[in-house]
Amino acid sequence: MEDTLLSREAAGVLHLTINRPNEKNALNRSLVRLLHDEINRAATDPAIRVILLSGAGEAAFCAGADLQELAALSSTAERRDFFGAIGALIGAFTSCAKPIIAKVRGYALAGGCGLVAASDIVVASEDSLFGLPEIQLGIAPLMILAPLSRCIGHKALADLVLTGQRIGAERALALGLASRVAPSEAIDSVAEEIVTRIAGFSPQAVSVAKKTLWTARDQELFNSLEILADRIGILASSEEALEGISAFLEKRSPSWKR
DSSP states (O other): OTTTTTEETTTTEEEEEEOOGGTTBBOOOOHHHHHHHHHHHHHHHHTOOOOEESSSSSSSEEOOBBHHHHHHHOOOOHHHHHHHHHHHHHOOOOOOOOSSSEEOOEEEHHHHHHHHSSSSEEEEETOOOOGGGGGTTOOOOOOTHHHTTOOOOOOOOHHHHHOEEEEHHHHHHHTTTEEEEEEEGHHHHHHHHHHHHHTTSSHHHHHHHHEEEEEEOOOOOOHHHHHHHHHHHHHHHHHHHHHHHHHTEEETOOOOOO
């Protein structure tokens, strides 16, 4: 593992830290590839129950794509591949069977804001800042509109995209971009509480819940209800569900398969 991405596992939690603090944790091609590989590995590792993503230092969670690397590219095909890799990473976030919790300090801008939108739960420090400044550079945040449009309404998202304004944590919470806001000194404990709680639940139930959260809204209502009835019927008949229900009725802690 290169130093640009730090990885450690503890008690069912994969801790991933973007480690380019001098570049405000900007996404270059090497980092995107490493992060993608770690997400894919976690998706199939039964020992990992949940992923906690953060940025090194206090200044930024992630300030977006590495503009120096982007500027050095010489062809449309190379630039397409550069942004396509970020898009593939966002796809890996949403398709990964394990929940991804983003812990945000400082800036979450452009592609960094896209990683926030693609995460399942976002804990933001009170002094964090979110924004889509691409329009100021003569481009637009096209790749990350896919996850952003699934958590922010059209008018509010258009305001962010077309003005390039930055918003604080409380506004991000109100728009649906953040899940919780915590004081800077408490953000670590809040994030740890969330990942510890999720890691203690049925892995199968958590995986099905995450998948359904990302797919249910794209289906027609009545068709969705039929699909969900099938899915919950199968889930409720699983070994883990039967164990969970029995444990509740017997007033004991459930024992999940590992």
